[in-house]
Amino acid sequence: MAAAAETVVSQAEPEVLLAGHGITKRFGPVVANDDVSVELRPGRILALLGENGAGKSTLVNVLFGLHRPDAGQVVIADEHMELSSPHDAIARGVGMVHQHFQLVPPMSVVRNIVLGAEPRKLGMIDVAQARRRVMDLADRFGLGVDPDAAVEDLPVGAQQRVEILKALYRDARVLIADEPTAVLTPQETDHLLDVLRGLTAQGVGIVFITHKLREVMAAADDIVVLREGKVVGTTTPAQTSEAALAELMVGRAVDLHGDRFESGATGVGSAVSTAAAPSDEAPIAEAGERPVVLDIAGLCTDDDRGQRAVDELSLTVRAGEIVGVAGVEGNGQRELVEAITGLRHATAGTVSISDRDASGARPRQVTVIGVGHIPEDRAKHGLIGSYSVADNSVLNRYFKRPFAAGGMLRRDRIDSHARDVVATFDVRTPDVESPADSLSGGNKQKLIVGREFADEIDLLIAAQPTRGIDIGAIEFIWRRIRERRDEGTAVLLVSAELDEVLALSDRVAVMYEGRIVATVDPRSATREEIGLLMAGATPTTPA
Amino acid sequence: MTLPATDTNGGTPGRRAGLGPSAWSPQRMWSVAGAVVLVALVWGFYAWDGAQTTAVLGGTVRAATLLVLGAMCGMIGERSGIVNIGIEGQFLMSAFTAFTVASMSGSLFLGVVAGVSTGLAMGWMLAAMSVGLRTDQIIAGTVLNIAALGLTSFFYDRGRSLGQPKYQSIELGPLADLPVVGTALFNRPPLTYLALVLVVVLHVLLLRSVWGMRTTAIGEHPGAAATVGIDVIRLRYWNVTLAGGLAGLGGAYLALESVGTFTRAMSGGRGFLALAVMIFGRRTPLGAYAAALFFGFTTALQGQFQLNDTFDIPAQFVGMLPFVVTIIVVAAAGLFGRMRDPAALGQPYEVR
Numbered sequence: 001m002a003a004a005a006e007t008v009v010s011q012a013e014p015e016v017l018l019a020g021h022g023i024t025k026r027f028g029p030v031v032a033n034d035d036v037s038v039e040l041r042p043g044r045i046l047a048l049l050g051e052n053g054a055g056k057s058t059l060v061n062v063l064f065g066l067h068r069p070d071a072g073q074v075v076i077a078d079e080h081m082e083l084s085s086p087h088d089a090i091a092r093g094v095g096m097v098h099q100h101f102q103l104v105p106p107m108s109v110v111r112n113i114v115l116g117a118e119p120r121k122l123g124m125i126d127v128a129q130a131r132r133r134v135m136d137l138a139d140r141f142g143l144g145v146d147p148d149a150a151v152e153d154l155p156v157g158a159q160q161r162v163e164i165l166k167a168l169y170r171d172a173r174v175l176i177a178d179e180p181t182a183v184l185t186p187q188e189t190d191h192l193l194d195v196l197r198g199l200t201a202q203g204v205g206i207v208f209i210t211h212k213l214r215e216v217m218a219a220a221d222d223i224v225v226l227r228e229g230k231v232v233g234t235t236t237p238a239q240t241s242e243a244a245l246a247e248l249m250v251g252r253a254v255d256l257h258g259d260r261f262e263s264g265a266t267g268v269g270s271a272v273s274t275a276a277a278p279s280d281e282a283p284i285a286e287a288g289e290r291p292v293v294l295d296i297a298g299l300c301t302d303d304d305r306g307q308r309a310v311d312e313l314s315l316t317v318r319a320g321e322i323v324g325v326a327g328v329e330g331n332g333q334r335e336l337v338e339a340i341t342g343l344r345h346a347t348a349g350t351v352s353i354s355d356r357d358a359s360g361a362r363p364r365q366v367t368v369i370g371v372g373h374i375p376e377d378r379a380k381h382g383l384i385g386s387y388s389v390a391d392n393s394v395l396n397r398y399f400k401r402p403f404a405a406g407g408m409l410r411r412d413r414i415d416s417h418a419r420d421v422v423a424t425f426d427v428r429t430p431d432v433e434s435p436a437d438s439l440s441g442g443n444k445q446k447l448i449v450g451r452e453f454a455d456e457i458d459l460l461i462a463a464q465p466t467r468g469i470d471i472g473a474i475e476f477i478w479r480r481i482r483e484r485r486d487e488g489t490a491v492l493l494v495s496a497e498l499d500e501v502l503a504l505s506d507r508v509a510v511m512y513e514g515r516i517v518a519t520v521d522p523r524s525a526t527r528e529e530i531g532l533l534m535a536g537a538t539p540t541t542p543a
Numbered sequence: 544m545t546l547p548a549t550d551t552n553g554g555t556p557g558r559r560a561g562l563g564p565s566a567w568s569p570q571r572m573w574s575v576a577g578a579v580v581l582v583a584l585v586w587g588f589y590a591w592d593g594a595q596t597t598a599v600l601g602g603t604v605r606a607a608t609l610l611v612l613g614a615m616c617g618m619i620g621e622r623s624g625i626v627n628i629g630i631e632g633q634f635l636m637s638a639f640t641a642f643t644v645a646s647m648s649g650s651l652f653l654g655v656v657a658g659v660s661t662g663l664a665m666g667w668m669l670a671a672m673s674v675g676l677r678t679d680q681i682i683a684g685t686v687l688n689i690a691a692l693g694l695t696s697f698f699y700d701r702g703r704s705l706g707q708p709k710y711q712s713i714e715l716g717p718l719a720d721l722p723v724v725g726t727a728l729f730n731r732p733p734l735t736y737l738a739l740v741l742v743v744v745l746h747v748l749l750l751r752s753v754w755g756m757r758t759t760a761i762g763e764h765p766g767a768a769a770t771v772g773i774d775v776i777r778l779r780y781w782n783v784t785l786a787g788g789l790a791g792l793g794g795a796y797l798a799l800e801s802v803g804t805f806t807r808a809m810s811g812g813r814g815f816l817a818l819a820v821m822i823f824g825r826r827t828p829l830g831a832y833a834a835a836l837f838f839g840f841t842t843a844l845q846g847q848f849q850l851n852d853t854f855d856i857p858a859q860f861v862g863m864l865p866f867v868v869t870i871i872v873v874a875a876a877g878l879f880g881r882m883r884d885p886a887a888l889g890q891p892y893e894v895r
Contacts, residue, residue, distance in 0.1 A: 087772050102767035104760045105886070115760055116771030118753045125753055166771070 095167025613817025637794025662791015
């Protein structure tokens, strides 16, 4: 305890913990950061807000010593620094909480925290001392963890606390948290924000990267908005609103409501981060009479490790409705989608699609009976990166007329189809011959949506349809999904973003440990209620 | 079967979630039960025919020594994330240089030094290919095997002999007079003792030392190791090179202690068997030694059967025993719970 406390008080309080002055960073012809200046003072939370590709990650990588800036200076603790690697930054008390945790899964919490800076005795790890120091830190900062548990056995929220402790163990006075809430439940997010507040009370400064406006408004002291590599706004929560921030981020007014929701009092911005209040005349009332398209009964399936992942799950989706599956990632959502689409063997139960038994169907059979599938991992399962945009646009139907005849592909038909998809779905690509890898994330996703929507489908399965893409593309894809719903397609939406589920769904099914624990109405349920269900709480009122 | 239920946790035994300190996994129960049966059987045979039992046990330890040295070489590599299928080549090349140097200099010790140096050099070559140049690791290992076979066959001198006796047994005082295990364990030549010491030392180092923990980290999640300042490339280089020294010792053992000469392709597939031993021993030295004893036992038994003409079938069929048992045991290994490979095994690491 004494040793850890000393390191913080023994240093004179610097005026500026971490700053970048006029940072410019180019990658080839792309200017990722253009004369960016930010400043973090002790005990404050600086939110870096911006869309994907706005230059947030580049900026913190420069501040952390991963990239060398082409121009500008980094200041750590009032000193101008030439950082040649992250170790220089770490040595000066800058810690990074990575978006993808940098933890060794089978090793214990203590070992993960001390790794690289181990207390030792004759070359052996001094386990007792390591454990004591970790426990002291955990007590001091209110970060409860089981020091002897293997990291892989911990829930995501606890793993994140280990990441934070790892930085604090190295006497970090600045924590850079890269999208720290992306993987958390609403409760875990609130807890994290409390923890960060607690850290600032002890003089730690925090750089908090996010694109979630609500969190910025709730937690930040200072806000810097980045767009296309430039600082487009520096403000504080008191001086701004979610709507104004959203507009700054995107560069124009954003409309994520579609035709279903009226604008809330806070204007366009609220739709980005919170469920918009739906209007009264939502089409839920009639949904009961529409035919059931997807009928899942008692479905069971195992994950890759052979553990039961989907556990006697039953769910129906009717024509013309969007059923959103909410849940913390890793509760069987992926396995559920794979079992429906024929990518995973179901161990029990039935799946029927448009009154046809699709249990045990192969992926192509599922496609042929009229199912569109937007897979969770677009790079791995959605596209073949080295294939052209044209080839990717017919991946689900290349074997059928008009794209193939007599076992030969018909290039002219494929290319003209691809040009249609590119035009209709606003896929930004130089031409249809470019490899799919060359597209940005949002354009890749629009290409997939265009491909899956090009044919008549009765059922759309959309897994994480907007993960990691910019607001403009999100807006576009949401609108297309709503249009499909209105045309009578049944939509099963699986998303880790509760905001997305709430904004799109007519019904929300909450999934926890392989089961649907409750089905709620997104118009009446609160984020907190759904968050509790996602965390495994028993519903108080049966839905 | 005496597979100790060693932890794959990198060293927090018995502390895994849901497993109290006194809880016995089915795996551990089976291992202990197997060990008890084995001891009883050996004791019974010893009572029945002491001389032959001693001979078989001696043969077991002799065969196990080579296997465990290879397995330790493999596990240091694999724990660091590098697959080494070139152990066979490392054995063969080291056996050749150890034999040649010992024969020319007249010193067995210089022969061992030459063998270990050759192993280190081949380890370094594997590291240079698979860590430095990021070659496919299977191809890198195959290159070593082919190179070793070609070079040793080309320079093989049929007329050369060791010119002196091979390493002879040293009795460890009263321990050597113990029944059953006395001769098998405590009346052995020096390299066998050295290998036993290395097994214990390496076991402690891998599971308890700073080096062992960092090695586990670079094999499981090199990116995470790099973010806390561990030089992944450098540590992988060191580990794969030093591990080659263990295989080099194995080669020297083969030529100067086990056989006492060099013949073409004398490693005879045991570098590959060492990989099976490593996996079966869950990438821990003590586990590997238990597995090596088991495989060594089948080899020794097979030899004894042939010597006694126990079965009235061609000797070649009896000679298949170790390999048939290997297939059966590896297939049955699934029953002992699944063993997870290091997550980054086989993946080259690139510095950003």
